[in-house]
Amino acid sequence: MSSKPITVARIYLLEGDSRIEKALNILRDRQHIMGATVLRGIEGMGASREIHTSSLVDLSLELPLILEFYDEQDRVMQAIAALQAELHFDHIVSWPGLAHLG
Secondary structure, eight states: EEEEEEEEEEEETTTTTTTHHHHHHHIIIIIIOOOEEEEEEEEOOTTOOOEOOSSSSSSOSOOOOEEHHHHHHHHHHHHHHHHHHHOOOOOOEEEEEEEEEE
């Protein structure tokens, strides 16, 4: 098994944000990013400190979403710049990692 240094990035959004599909298309079609996943949170909060949650009583349409993607560091940084130029996300984080290739 070999490993390869990568950078992982996360964009934090709320469900119903129309930019998620546009971002995935940019990552796939223009930036050719190695991999991306959209994760749905069950509960979360942001800078407003407002809790976004889902319960049996109250089904929220503002649940947290995370768009996570990874590739070589330069490619991730270029992708973040392209996404920000077009879609203006408020919260993106990134960190180094290793992809273990079998």
